[in-house]
Amino acid sequence: MADLSINFAGIKAPNPFWLASAPPTNSGYQIMKAFDAGWGGAVWKTMGVPIINVSSRYGGLNYRDTRMSGFNNIELISDRTLADNLKEIEEVKKYFPHHAVIASLMVESRKEWEQIIRDVENAGADGIELNFGCPHGMCERGMGSAVGQEPEVLETIVGWVMAAAKVPVITKLTPNISNIEDPGLAAVKGGTNAISLINTIKSIMGIDLDTFAPYPTVDGKGTNGGYCGPAVKPIAMNMVRQLAQHPDISGTPISGIGGIETWRDVVEYILLGATSVQVCTAAMHYGFGIVREMDKGLRRFMDERGFETIYDFAGKALPNIVEWKELNMSYKVVASINPAKCIGCQLCYIACEDGAHQAISVSSDPANRIPSIIEENCVGCNLCSLVCPVEACITMEKQPAKVAPVTWEQLTETGNIPTTFNDPRAGGNGHYVPEPAAAIKR
């Protein structure tokens, strides 16, 4: 039986499923309900000097009939008084002494940091998360992502916090930056115990075609909001792995955040080096009950592979994520269509024909709608297999290697790469391309 418990930079929790600092963690009521449903930890909605929110706050990106495949908000930090929040932290810890309650904080001056840290520690918080991520409203006031985007400022504030805090400190990073390693390194230099990422991404969700105002609209106007939900997961995962692979950061525990909804998402983040995960949008969409699917799926994954704790597989994907120049260039795959499964939509044909390498042909017999792969033309790009609507109908088949494995790096060293505009060593040389005029000939 898998043991899901974690010790995250000294913060203990019965499992790695935590709620991210956001509306689901706005109150003790919600957090107790969540713990009862199976969540192992919660990062309290960011506390500081209470704010005032606008009405109309969220926007959703629907893709086809999938609601909220992306989600954004223009909310600020907690609008409740610190005293109310502290009282409830204390109460939650009384009922759930072994669950992780982490206080997310955002204030300005060193004095305020010292004061609020003392307050939440006294209330019984197991850890502190520094919100250097909020991309709207707070940054205009010199907090949130305004700090997260300035590595030196970030390092200074983390230093203040570390000097004051007795409980473990997690620094939460904003993705609104060109290289996530910069704030990551600054947090480590400041002495942080752990890092969490990502916060939301600056975004415009859409425009009302009648009023020309962006969503969410507040009395005819809108503003850029913070983007999150399933759509941001690939961006967040890359940032997590960048930090997990960085030699100066990799020793610091990472809490992965962004688009997590299912057990698969959880496993992927852990494979990339995260040792706790945080969820906001999925809990806002489906409620706390969503955790039961994550829990059962993660346990099954671990039991089937004999992993006893999440540390047995944390980071296991990292050695397989290398630089492009280290990839084996003599490896080749070719698409293969299973005619027994094909339903004849010909999406693969037109995708390859118009969007890739003209490596799929259709039959001249109108009764036969099953396309064929022209293997010599197939570059193994995957496109057809990605558009095919039938599960496992187009597979990418590994071809016997014609030459020994060789990387771009090695080709460069041996002088075997194209160096001039018309170099005959161009990769596409010899690859079939139709005559341009064939496009308009009947």
Next chain:
Amino acid sequence: MVKSLNSDLMAEYKRPQSEEEFQQNFKQKKPLMNQTEAFVESARCLFCYDAPCVKACPTHIDIPLFIKQIHTGNTIGAAETIYDSNWMGNACGKVCPTQVLCEGACVHNHAHVKPIEIGRLQNFATRQVIDQEKSLFHKGASNGKKVAVIGAGPAGISCACELSVLGYEVTVFEALERPSGLTVYGTAPYKITNEEALSEIDYLQQQLGFKVQYNSAITTREQLQSLENQYDAIFLGVGIGPTASLNVKGEDVKGVTGAVEFIRELRFKKHNMPVPRRVVVLGGGNTAMDAASESARMGAEQVFLAYRRSKEEMGGYSFEYDLALSAGVQGVFNASLREILEQDGYVAGVEFVKTVSQNGRLTEVPDSEFVIECDLVIKATGQAKMVDFLSLIPGLTLDSSRRIKVNTQTYQTENPRYFAGGDAVNGGAEVVNGAYEGKMAAQGIHHSLTSHLSPLTSNHG
């Protein structure tokens, strides 16, 4: 004047001559989904909060959870979720009247969107673990206690599974040579195949290790006494009996059979079962619809479904009637049976008299007798209850419909050593009800044998 009702309709189905043609005529109504179907269908589920589909399932399977598990590639986990609530997960996915249960409650109906095909998704997940012999459950650590289960139908098998998990040593006594009860011997062959029903029970038995003794009918007081001496508790999952007698003239001639008997024979003889050209099915319940559909699928040229009352008053589900109609069955309503006509010791037809139903009261129309000629009469007018057998158990009481009285939470009968569930208790419902009641009774047995608290408050229903 006795008029004769006759028409020259052609049979919709050709008489099946081989196993293959039989399977063709009895094509599965809920075929196994492929990966793509399961993916697309599971994507449509909204993961409702406090989902109405769950409430509508008599076993309360966590439907949104198992559907999400299918969608995230955790099909094995989905099967586990299903079996956690319902030991007949696969059979139910195939034979449940989902239109009036889970799928009927799916919120998509309110938007006139096709409800999620919950039954077929359930079948998709459970079939995978059965075929792969994926072990999901195991016998609980022995608690040294023994329970006898009488009847290897859905109720008995579910009770045996649940008790095994709880650490009991269970022996099932079954009168017939196979398990599954009416799942195989009763439900229509286009709902579930014999192999499917039997493979699920085999799969469960492999993991849980309860014993089943076939060809072991318990019929005497001595046998019961011996069970009472050897076992700590006894579960009655005996179902209901054979087709009840109608007490009409001609009932005993050749060519008159009961629906349950007809279906049982059909399920094992398949294409080798002789079904004559013209069939009259008597009754208006689901069993009547099934028997009529099945006769038509066996190539009978004309099948009449004759019911005493009006079409609206039929007890069967409208979708089952529609299915019978689509197989070529003709409904004859407000026709009350007078007598079964014979010629040379063989059935020749059925004489009816027309009726009118007013405010639920049925009156015969004078001089309205008519005859439907036929070579086979199938009585689907209800099954007899096991009164004689049950009278051998001291203290057991039956209600006015001759159903065993039980505590509605523990399924304990008024004889505290005996527990009961399934058709014998509910008077004849669905497989899913038997599965639920068998499981609950196991919990009731466990409670009764382990709790040293005051006995449960009586709540007989």
